[in-house]
Structure formats: structure tokens, C-alpha cells
Amino acid sequence: MSSPSAAPETGPERPLPLDPDQRLAAEAIAASVLVLAGPGTGKTTTLVGRYRHLVESGTPPARIFVSTFTVRAAAELHRRIGDSGGETVRRLPIGTLHSLAARLLTRFPPPGCPPVRIFDDQACGRLIARHRLYHSDETKRPQDLFGAYKDRLLDPAAAMAEAKAKNEPDLIEAATLYARYQEVLSAEGGFDFGDLIVALVRGMESDPAYRARIAGFFDHLLIDEFQDINPAQERMLRLLRDQGAFLWAVGDDDQCLYAWRSADPAFILGFEKEWPDPALFRLSRNYRSTATIVDAAQALIGGNRNRHAKSLAAQNPSRLPVTVTGLEDDEDEAAYVLRVVRGLAGKGVPWHEMAVLYRAGHVGSRLQIALAEAGVPVVVRGAGEFWQLTPVRLTAALIRLIANPGDMEARALLGHGKRVERLLEQAPDKIDESAPWPALCRQVGRLVSSTARPPGEEGVQWRDLCYAAADLAAETGGLDQFIASVEEQRRSLRAAEAGGDAVVLSTIHGAKGLEWAAVVVAGCEDELLPHESAPDIEEERRLMYVAVTRARRWLVLSFVAERRKRALPSPFLRELLAGLDPDQIRWNDDDTRRRVQGALRSADTPKRAAFGDRTKPPPKPRKSGGGTKPRGTRAGRV
Numbered sequence: 001m002s003s004p005s006a007a008p009e010t011g012p013e014r015p016l017p018l019d020p021d022q023r024l025a026a027e028a029i030a031a032s033v034l035v036l037a038g039p040g041t042g043k044t045t046t047l048v049g050r051y052r053h054l055v056e057s058g059t060p061p062a063r064i065f066v067s068t069f070t071v072r073a074a075a076e077l078h079r080r081i082g083d084s085g086g087e088t089v090r091r092l093p094i095g096t097l098h099s100l101a102a103r104l105l106t107r108f109p110p111p112g113c114p115p116v117r118i119f120d121d122q123a124c125g126r127l128i129a130r131h132r133l134y135h136s137d138e139t140k141r142p143q144d145l146f147g148a149y150k151d152r153l154l155d156p157a158a159a160m161a162e163a164k165a166k167n168e169p170d171l172i173e174a175a176t177l178y179a180r181y182q183e184v185l186s187a188e189g190g191f192d193f194g195d196l197i198v199a200l201v202r203g204m205e206s207d208p209a210y211r212a213r214i215a216g217f218f219d220h221l222l223i224d225e226f227q228d229i230n231p232a233q234e235r236m237l238r239l240l241r242d243q244g245a246f247l248w249a250v251g252d253d254d255q256c257l258y259a260w261r262s263a264d265p266a267f268i269l270g271f272e273k274e275w276p277d278p279a280l281f282r283l284s285r286n287y288r289s290t291a292t293i294v295d296a297a298q299a300l301i302g303g304n305r306n307r308h309a310k311s312l313a314a315q316n317p318s319r320l321p322v323t324v325t326g327l328e329d330d331e332d333e334a335a336y337v338l339r340v341v342r343g344l345a346g347k348g349v350p351w352h353e354m355a356v357l358y359r360a361g362h363v364g365s366r367l368q369i370a371l372a373e374a375g376v377p378v379v380v381r382g383a384g385e386f387w388q389l390t391p392v393r394l395t396a397a398l399i400r401l402i403a404n405p406g407d408m409e410a411r412a413l414l415g416h417g418k419r420v421e422r423l424l425e426q427a428p429d430k431i432d433e434s435a436p437w438p439a440l441c442r443q444v445g446r447l448v449s450s451t452a453r454p455p456g457e458e459g460v461q462w463r464d465l466c467y468a469a470a471d472l473a474a475e476t477g478g479l480d481q482f483i484a485s486v487e488e489q490r491r492s493l494r495a496a497e498a499g500g501d502a503v504v505l506s507t508i509h510g511a512k513g514l515e516w517a518a519v520v521v522a523g524c525e526d527e528l529l530p531h532e533s534a535p536d537i538e539e540e541r542r543l544m545y546v547a548v549t550r551a552r553r554w555l556v557l558s559f560v561a562e563r564r565k566r567a568l569p570s571p572f573l574r575e576l577l578a579g580l581d582p583d584q585i586r587w588n589d590d591d592t593r594r595r596v597q598g599a600l601r602s603a604d605t606p607k608r609a610a611f612g613d614r615t616k617p618p619p620k621p622r623k624s625g626g627g628t629k630p631r632g633t634r635a636g637r638v
């Protein structure tokens with residue numbers, strides 16, 4: 001999706017004139033069209049152009065479905081498309097692929113399919129709790145387990161067959177729960193989000209008459225972020241395409257960030273082979289960023305092997321340097337980021353034209369607090385407000401409860417359920433109530449971290465959030481100061497968030513499709529970015545790529561030497577800076593330069609080697625002034 005939603009709400013946008021390549025793509029006549037292009041090349045702008053072209057050529061807006069990855073992106077597209085063809089913008093069929101399925105199912109229920117009654121995440125959670133459909137490995141969230149089956153179009157029988165073939169007790173248990181869940185869900189007449197696409201696909205696959213009834217309801221399907229579709233979504237689009245709908249999609253395999261949620265970049269990589277009457281268009285002018293940023297981004301992404309080659313030529317020739325700043329610890333980093341945003345504001349850059357992005361939610365904790373306390377207006381996106389994140393809330397509430405067993409508010413904050421019961425059971429053994437305040441806080445952080453910690457990357461983030469909360473608590477003088485400081489921080493955040501003109505603080509995932517004049521990427525450290533538990537180094541590199549390509553003019557990259565343990569600069573820093581001349585890099589000091597340039601050696605360890613090509617330095621690309629040629633060739637909501 002696209003861009004300036006960082007700005008405060010405005011009315012519909014005036015359409016941008018398309019460049020010749022964008023126009024060709026927007027006016028393409030083929031059954032299946034893919035516009036494959038890098039960041040900032042105007043994919044979403046071209047999608048809006050396609051929409052206008054169709055409407056101007058006589059297609060009623062109601063017969064064009066525009067799909068976006070998230071509900072928020074749909075709202076943004078409504079704004080960009082504006083009031084077309086006299087239809088009320090609000091009622092135009094623009095939404096996620098789940099909402100496409102919901103519309104079709106409601107309008108055309110498949111034979112034998114009960115009326116669609118959508119259960120949202122909370123309703124599903126209540127159903128799961130009522131029937132106690134929890135995996136014995138409690139770290140596995142039931143909704144995620146069941147959703148992953150649906151993303152792959154596996155019904156309970158297929159899930160069980162797969163589990164038995166692998167002969168893994170964990171999987172057999174999951175498949176058994178899945179079967180039970182589907183039983184109780186359908187007994188209540190409920191459809192969860194994943195069911196919507198599954199039901200539509202099943203109906204269309206099994207009944208030609210039903211397929212024929214759906215045919216022609218939408219003449220055109222316009223799909224944004226095609227790189228992130230999962231197998232169920234791909235199947236649905238293919239069936240609709242087979243019934244005569246024209247598919248027109250934009251995407252960038254280099255921005256696929258959801259492989260962990262069944263998104264499969266193979267769909268975009270294999271488009272020309274797999275789709276009927278395919279036409280592939282490429283856009284290569286980057287309208288967003290300076291030549292420096294484009295060069296750096298190209299050098300970075302050149303390190304990935306599994307990708308389509310794309311050229312990217314910056315339309316803004318500016319060679320304004322990228323700033324790279326090494327700091328001592330996260331407190332220093334927060335103070336630094338505060339100086340950066342104030343400095344930019346001093347130059348007249350509006351707050352909403354600045355973003356601070358990070359890979360993991362806990363990196364945002366100090367930043368949120370430092371900016372909000374200094375009175376800088378902020379809006380927190382992605383993971384959300386620090387003290388409300390589950391591991392943080394549990395840590396803070398348990399610290400309070402242990403320090404004062406009569407604290408009823410803390411007991412309420414802790415909540416209920418098996419996890420909380422286990423925490424309370426283990427607390428007397430694991431926590432020495434008479435320990436000094438900082439030690440007590442850290443003991444609680446360790447307990448919450450080790451109890452009910454989710455597996456994989458989520459578990460590492462859980463641990464980091466618990467430790468970050470415990471550290472912040474430990475730094476206050478004691479219980480009363482802790483309660484007061486959390487209150488104060490939350491009040492500052494609420495006040496800071498009240499205004500529309502605010503600095504965006506976001507995880508990189510939450511920044512997808514957006515752009516700002518200035519972007520700070522904080523926490524550019526090895527084991528954080530790339531994340532220590534991420535299974536796929538190429539997806540980590542794509543994350544860094546998405547982060548840096550959100551910037552139009554100013555790009556600031558910061559890292560610290562110590563974030564609870566000694567930290568090394570991210571090897572990605574060196575990779576991306578390899579695309580720049582020395583005068584395009586501003587180091588805060590020589591030590592930072594030495595540390596970054598030494599980062600590749602540190603990455604060259606047996607542990608790192610497990611990530612395959614991660615230590616391979618990318619070649620220096622040509623400058624984008626003449627067109628840089630790179631080398632080598634849970635889903636949305638209704």
C-alpha cells in the first residue's frame with residue numbers, strides 16, 4: 001500500500017499525473033497483470049490510476065474490488081481514490097481479501113452453507129476458553145494454530161493426516177483441537193476470519209453452478225501488496241480470475257514481511273508461469289527518496305538471493321548523507337532520538353513527517369517514554385503502548401502485587417487464567433520478597449519471562465519485554481515511585497497522542513506502505529535486526545529494507561553498545577553503507593565507523609553461518625543517478 005497516511009487526516013487527494021510506465025501499467029489489457037516494482041516507485045499511485053482509468057472507461061465502481069493488506073490501508077485507499085464515479089467513497093468495495101470473501105459469501109451463500117455469522121478474534125477467544133481448547137504446550141496460541149491451517153486450506157482431516165504423516169505428537173494434538181474447534185464453532189453458526197476464504201473456495205471448487213453465480217459480480221480485482229498473499233487467498237483469487245474477473249496486482253517481493261504468517265513470495269516470483277494471459281510491468285523510478293537512500297537500500301537488498309531483479313532510479317538526485325550513530329545504551333539512544341526530532345522540528349519539519357522505527361517492541365519502550373515526557377507529540381503504532389503489552393503488564397502488575405499483596409488494582413491488572421495461576425504459584429519459590437527493590441523487580445521479570453513464554457521469535461520478544469519492564473521498574477526508587485512513574489508516563493503518552501500532528505513510533509511491520517520526510521531506525525544491532533531467533537535472514541533483510549525505504553530525505557540509523565548485554569552493530573549497516581561514497585555517510589564519531597566496519601567480522605561466526613548467505617558482502621551497485629542495476633536477477637481483517 002502506499003504513502004502519506006502519516007499526515008493528519010485530509011480530504012480526498014488530487015490524482016497525481018502518472019509517468020509513462022505507470023500509465024502503461026494502469027491501462028493494461030490482459031487477464032492477469034502484475035506490476036512488480038521496488039519501494040517508492042508509485043505502485044499504489046498506479047493502482048489508484050488503474051481504478052480511475054477503469055471508472056473513466058465506464059466500469060461502475062461497484063464492480064471493482066480493491067484489496068489492501070489491512071483495514072487501515074483500506075481507509076487510506078478510500079482517501080486516495082476519492083469520490084469516483086459519483087459513488088459515496090465510504091461504500092466503495094475496498095477492503096482486505098477477507099472482506100472480499102465476506103461480501104461474496106453474504107451475497108451468495110454456497111449451497112448448504114449456513115448464513116455467515118462472523119466471530120471476531122475476541123468471540124473466538126471466548127469460545128476457545130469455554131471449551132478449553134488449549135494446546136498442552138500453552139505457548140501455542142489456539143487462534144494462531146487454527147488460522148495457520150486455514151491459511152493453507154487444510155481442513156481438520158487434512159491437518160490430522162499431515163500430523164500423522166509427520167508422526168509428531170504436538171501436531172496430532174493441534175489437529176485434534178482444530179477438529180474440535182471447528183465443531184463447536186459451526187455448532188454456534190460461527191465463521192472466524194480464516195473460514196471466510198476457506199468457505200468461499202470450497203463452495204466454488206465443489207459446485208460449478210455456484211461458481212457461475214458468483215461470476216461477474218466483480219469485473220476487476222485490484223490487489224495491493226500481492227507479495228504477502230497466502231495460499232488460501234491465492235486460490236480464491238485464482239478461482240475468481242477463472243470465472244472471468246480481471247486480476248490486476250501490484251507488489252514487491254523485496255517487501256514480503258509475512259512469511260511467518262503463511263505469505264509465500266513464490267506467488268509473486270512465479271506469477272508469469274502460473275497465471276493465465278499474464279502481463280508483467282515494471283516501474284523503476286523511485287519518487288520517494290534521495291539518491292543516497294536509494295543507493296543504500298539497493299546495496300542492502302542486493303544481499304538477498306531469492307528475489308526478482310529490479311532497477312530503481314532515484315528521481316531526487318540529492319546526496320544528503322545518511323547519519324549513523326553509535327551510542328552507549330538505550331537511555332543514550334532515547335536522548336539522542338529526542339535531540340534528532342527536536343533538531344528537525346527546529347528546521348521546520350512537522351512532527352508528522354518524522355518516524356522512529358524499530359524491529360522489536362521493547363526497543364520502543366524508552367523512546368516512547370523519553371519523547372512523551374519531553375512533550376513531543378507521538379503516536380504509537382505497531383506493537384502498541386508499552387505498558388499495555390501483555391508481558392509488560394504482567395511484569396508490572398506482579399511486581400506491584402509482590403511488593404504489596406493488598407494492591408487490588410495490581411491483582412486486577414494481572415488478570416486470570418492458567419498463566420496467571422502458574423505465575424502466582426511459582427512466585428513464592430522464585431522471588432525473594434525481602435530482596436532489595438531492583439533485585440526484586442528483576443526476579444519478577446525473569447519469572448514472567450520464563451512462564452508461558454511463546455516459542456520462537458515471539459518468545460524472545462516476550463523475554464525482552466519482560467526484562468525491559470523490569471529494568472524500568474528497577475530504576476525507580478521503590479514501589480510508590482514505580483506506580484507514580486508508570487502513571488506519569490502513560491499520562492504523557494495519552495497527552496502526546498491527543499494531537500494529530502505527531503511523531504510516529506512504530507515497529508517496522510507497522511510502517512509498511514508509509515513514508516515520512518525523516519526516519520530514524522533505532523536498535524540497528526546484531527541479534528535485534530536481524531533478530532536472533534528469526535529463521536530467515538532474507539526476511540530480516542527485507543525488514544531493514546522496508547524501514548530505510550520509508551524515508552524521503554533524512555535517514556538516521558542508531559545502534560547501542562549495550563542493551564542489557566553487549567551488542568554489536570547490525571551487519572546490515574555495513575551492507576547498506578557499502579552502496580555509498582564516504583561523503584554520503586555522516587558518522588557521529590570514528591569509533592562508530594570502526595564498529596560498523598568491523599561488524600562483518602563479528603558476523604562471521606559459526607552461529608551466523610547457520611544463516612547461509614548473511615555474511616556475504618553485497619557488491620557496490622552503480623549510482624542511481626544513471627539507474628542502479630541490482631545484481632542477479634495473520635492476515636488482514638474484515
Ligand SMILES: Nc1ncnc2c1ncn2[C@@H]1O[C@H](COP(=O)(O)OP(=O)(O)OP(=O)(O)O)[C@@H](O)[C@H]1O
Nearest residue numbers: 001002003018019039040041042043044045287513
Ligand atoms: N508519477 C509520479 N510523479 C510524482 N510523484 C509520484 C509519482 N508516482 C508516485 N509518486 C510519489 O512517490 C511516492 C511513493 O508512491 P507510492 O506510495 O504509490 O509508492 P509504492 O510503490 O506503493 O511504495 P511502497 O511499495 O514503498 O509502499 C509518493 O509520495 C507518491 O506521491
